[in-house]
Amino acid sequence: xxxxxxxxxxxxxxxxxxxxxxxxxxxxxxxxxxxxxxxxxxxxxxxxxxxxxxxxxxxxxxxxxxxxxxxxxxxxxxxxxxxxxxxxxxxxxxxxxxxxxxxxxxxxxxxxxxxxxxxxxxxxxxxxxxxxxxxxxxxxxxxxxxxxxxxxxxxxxxxxxxxxxxxxxxxxxxxxxxxxxxxxxxxxxxxxxxxxxxxxxxxxxxxxxxxxxxxxxxxxxxxxxxxxxxxxxxxxxxxxxxxxxxxxxxxxxxxxxxxxxxxxxxxxxxxxxxxxxxxxxxxxxxxxxxxxxxxxxxxxxxxxxxxxxxxxxxxxxxxxxxxxxxxxxxxxxxxxxxxxxxxxxxxxxxxxxxxxxxxxxxxxxxxxxxxxxxxxxxxxxxxxxxxxxxxxxxxxxxxxxxxxxxxxxxxxxxxxxxxxxxxxxxxxxxxxxxxxxxxxxxxxxxxxxxxxxxxxxxxxxxxxxxxxxxxxxxxxxxxxxxxxxxxxxxxxxxxxxxxxxxxxxxxxxxxxxxxxxxxxxxxxxxxxxxxxxxxxxxxxxxxxxxxxxxxxxxxxxxxxxxxxxxxxxxxxxxxxxxxxxxxxxxxxxxxxxxxxxxxxxxxxxxxxxxxxxxxxxxxxxxxxxxxxxxxxxxxxxxxxxxxxxxxxxxxxxxxxxxxxxxxxxxxxxxxxxxxxxxxxxxxxxxxxxxxxxxxxxxxxxxxxxxxxxxxxxx
Amino acid sequence: xxxxxxxxxxxxxxxxxxxxxxxxxxxxxxxxxxxxxxxxxxxxxxxxxxxxxxxxxxxxxxxxxxxxxxxxxxxxxxxxxxxxxxxxxxxxxxxxxxxxxxxxxxxxxxxxxxxxxxxxxxxxxxxxxxxxxxxxxxxxxxxxxxxxxxxxxxxxxxxxxxxxxxxxxxxxxxxxxxxxxxxxxxxxxxxxxxxxxxxxxxxxxxxxxxxxxxxxxxxxxxxxxxxxxxxxxxxxxxxxxxxxxxxxxxxxxxxxxxxxxxxxxxxxxxxxxxxxxxxxxxx
Numbered sequence: 001x002x003x004x005x006x007x008x009x010x011x012x013x014x015x016x017x018x019x020x021x022x023x024x025x026x027x028x029x030x031x032x033x034x035x036x037x038x039x040x041x042x043x044x045x046x047x048x049x050x051x052x053x054x055x056x057x058x059x060x061x062x063x064x065x066x067x068x069x070x071x072x073x074x075x076x077x078x079x080x081x082x083x084x085x086x087x088x089x090x091x092x093x094x095x096x097x098x099x100x101x102x103x104x105x106x107x108x109x110x111x112x113x114x115x116x117x118x119x120x121x122x123x124x125x126x127x128x129x130x131x132x133x134x135x136x137x138x139x140x141x142x143x144x145x146x147x148x149x150x151x152x153x154x155x156x157x158x159x160x161x162x163x164x165x166x167x168x169x170x171x172x173x174x175x176x177x178x179x180x181x182x183x184x185x186x187x188x189x190x191x192x193x194x195x196x197x198x199x200x201x202x203x204x205x206x207x208x209x210x211x212x213x214x215x216x217x218x219x220x221x222x223x224x225x226x227x228x229x230x231x232x233x234x235x236x237x238x239x240x241x242x243x244x245x246x247x248x249x250x251x252x253x254x255x256x257x258x259x260x261x262x263x264x265x266x267x268x269x270x271x272x273x274x275x276x277x278x279x280x281x282x283x284x285x286x287x288x289x290x291x292x293x294x295x296x297x298x299x300x301x302x303x304x305x306x307x308x309x310x311x312x313x314x315x316x317x318x319x320x321x322x323x324x325x326x327x328x329x330x331x332x333x334x335x336x337x338x339x340x341x342x343x344x345x346x347x348x349x350x351x352x353x354x355x356x357x358x359x360x361x362x363x364x365x366x367x368x369x370x371x372x373x374x375x376x377x378x379x380x381x382x383x384x385x386x387x388x389x390x391x392x393x394x395x396x397x398x399x400x401x402x403x404x405x406x407x408x409x410x411x412x413x414x415x416x417x418x419x420x421x422x423x424x425x426x427x428x429x430x431x432x433x434x435x436x437x438x439x440x441x442x443x444x445x446x447x448x449x450x451x452x453x454x455x456x457x458x459x460x461x462x463x464x465x466x467x468x469x470x471x472x473x474x475x476x477x478x479x480x481x482x483x484x485x486x487x488x489x490x491x492x493x494x495x496x497x498x499x500x501x502x503x504x505x506x507x508x509x510x511x512x513x514x515x516x517x518x519x520x521x522x523x524x525x526x527x528x529x530x531x532x533x534x535x536x537x538x539x540x541x542x543x544x545x546x547x548x549x550x551x552x553x554x555x556x557x558x559x560x561x562x563x564x565x566x567x568x569x570x571x572x573x574x575x576x577x578x579x580x581x582x583x584x585x586x587x588x589x590x591x592x593x594x595x596x597x598x599x600x601x602x603x604x605x606x607x608x609x610x611x612x613x614x615x616x617x618x619x620x621x622x623x624x625x626x627x628x629x630x631x632x633x634x635x636x637x638x639x640x641x642x643x644x645x646x647x648x649x650x651x652x653x654x655x656x657x658x659x660x661x662x663x664x665x666x667x668x669x670x671x672x673x674x675x676x677x678x679x680x681x682x683x684x685x686x687x688x689x690x691x692x693x694x695x696x697x698x699x700x701x702x703x704x705x706x707x708x709x710x711x712x713x714x
Numbered sequence: 715x716x717x718x719x720x721x722x723x724x725x726x727x728x729x730x731x732x733x734x735x736x737x738x739x740x741x742x743x744x745x746x747x748x749x750x751x752x753x754x755x756x757x758x759x760x761x762x763x764x765x766x767x768x769x770x771x772x773x774x775x776x777x778x779x780x781x782x783x784x785x786x787x788x789x790x791x792x793x794x795x796x797x798x799x800x801x802x803x804x805x806x807x808x809x810x811x812x813x814x815x816x817x818x819x820x821x822x823x824x825x826x827x828x829x830x831x832x833x834x835x836x837x838x839x840x841x842x843x844x845x846x847x848x849x850x851x852x853x854x855x856x857x858x859x860x861x862x863x864x865x866x867x868x869x870x871x872x873x874x875x876x877x878x879x880x881x882x883x884x885x886x887x888x889x890x891x892x893x894x895x896x897x898x899x900x901x902x903x904x905x906x907x908x909x910x911x912x913x914x915x916x917x918x919x920x921x922x923x924x925x926x927x928x929x930x931x932x933x934x935x936x937x938x939x940x941x942x943x944x945x946x947x948x949x950x951x952x953x954x955x956x957x958x959x960x961x962x963x964x965x966x967x968x969x970x971x972x973x974x975x976x977x978x979x980x981x982x983x984x985x986x987x988x989x990x991x992x993x994x995x996x997x
Contacts, residue, residue, distance in 0.1 A: 011805055012843060014828035049826070133830065135841040137857050139799040139868035146841065147857070149802070177809075178819040240825060271849050289849060291823040302823045305848025308888065312785050319783070 175199025
């Protein structure tokens, strides 16, 4: 057994691809050696900007020899059968063994030396490696992420020979590009890491990450500052360096007038620098960069050079900021009528108008408690920063820039915050109103032109918008009649573009949108661990478009069905429902049935409305309640329990106390169990049978007040 | 003493000349990048080996700032090197050129940072890096994979140095117009400041847009006539012309977002057709 070392040296591998590349290397290696039956111990993979490396411990010297016997056709079988067998086994007829009138193919595989298998493995790794993008170079046809230069492949102390498109494996690699430009010879897996370290290459990315994490913090601390931690930036810098050296640099404090986000983003995205804060948590005019060399002047020139580059970038940003400050957001908003929102939906200005109306409605109808004028103003200015120079340069700062500008231009704080936060899921009332109106309008507008998400296609991210809307409604406890809001939004859209056809289709589109919300709600709640059958059970009640109430009901239901009371009651309910279904029982049988009168039945009719005979009404009601003539104690007990539970449950539901409603139903558990234990429903006495069926129906309907229990699984 | 702007160019010429590059003079047409030069685009196609280096003035009308921004110019220079097939030691050769112009890689932090290059107007793309020197992008380094929609076989390695930036770095100057152009006291501003002012005014305010639209149409139809006559080089020149006219129209702000794609597509079709004709003729 020996350790195996593989290094693939190339030109600089993009930092963002390195983590996946390490996994890919390990996966392909394990797959190839596994298929060949070569056993190995632990596999470690490493990357630097220039190399991908793998060390496999305890590789077997060879694979085991194997012998496989395959039974073929009888010797008397037709010629085609024999030919087919020969094709399949790859043998000639005289290589087959014949035993008792049957052909056998005996395939013996000698053990293969590890070196041979590793050679094949390397070839396959290079050929099959899945890079996000690969390229050719020179006049070769090989593909790799960037030109591949050399392959080190050593098993124990022996080179594993392999040649790929003119690259011959060996024991030679290079150290750091500038510190040790010459060749270095590797003995094997045992000295690889330390030889590289001696040549200014830290192979292990995790060690480089640690050095960067600690070094950047240390550099900031030494200057009396605190580093703004940024793990993604640590990883990226580790992917850009073989010998990371953190250095601190400064920039002119005048640039701090530019919004903090702009400075941090410029440093991070464009320059890969870390930002620092002072004692008060304010942004400090300093940055920490990570060089790839231990410079011969201690890094002074590097820090200065980086500072100059940053100064130029911040000057650019500062220029845009100064320009943007001069233009009132109101004037910028006017330019939105030159930006197409969608070819069939008009301009962004048109959208802003609709959002402003809807946001104001959300306040005036009491859904959100905020100042309606402030909300409308915020909605009207929310998209104005899209035409600023700053957002042109940094699109990811949409909203943030608008918020800063609004504040600088003397708008109320609530307005500035609403502009800043309306793309997300804010909690300040004015921000909530603008955010929700924006999303609802987007969803309704695209549905109105039949641009619904289908399958994997959701080009306008409407699913995301719906999920965000749901989060806004639920986390802020907004009591919104969604149907009304959606219809209002659609009417708004139809009105703003004089779309008569839309006005006619409004009912259909509104119901499509509500179904879409229901689906999204299920997906979102499933992720939150809520059972979808319970959501179905509540949805099945129909007419519930207040998401807050709906979810309160679902969550009380989930808590309930997970108790013993709940699961027993569910069992009782199912038993009752099954009996009713089996007996085709639809209610008290009085006089002529609706069917006989020629009225189509939908199953939802109140049996009492059919009764006009004076005095009979009460009688039938009594029948339905099951009171009339109840004789067994269990029957009476169930009636008493229902009499107590029904009004309690109704009152609780009206008060939106769903836990209370469930508790009221829980009191039916024992009586219904006893009823089933002692009462025969299908009594030979038809009056008794009828009475008992009516009682079961009453029980079922009482339970169904809270949710459609027939939808609940288990 | 650090290199003047003109000595920077001369040093690069000597260096790349010694690598077997043909040292060409700028192409005598307006273009947005050194890549547009036929010595890069057309020569990247086909199987013949090719090495060339040249300075190319680049005109980017939208980048003009009336000479008021220390870092932005509507007219500037690129130093372009193309080597086909790309040699194995291309990175090393490039780093050698940096040492030659006075950048010590043990004092300055040189980095190859991912940057995939794509030119929608040329139907071209490649993989490579932007090369950083102490955090500043000084060179675009690309292995061409496709040009004019055609696979590059063999692959051309392209190096594009931003000369003004590089010179500002070497000279330690914060304003491009303060660069010393030569060692006899002439600055970059002496040579180009007035040019920047006037060209910005022309590109943003004065250029006759009707005439430019007309010019675009004429260049496009002239390109097609050349293609019919099986003359790929003049056809390609007309594509370059159309591309520059389009850039100027953009600076004038008369091309809407929706139209923009259509114009780029038109230029690309012309460039692709010219490239196709060039390949056909070479075959």
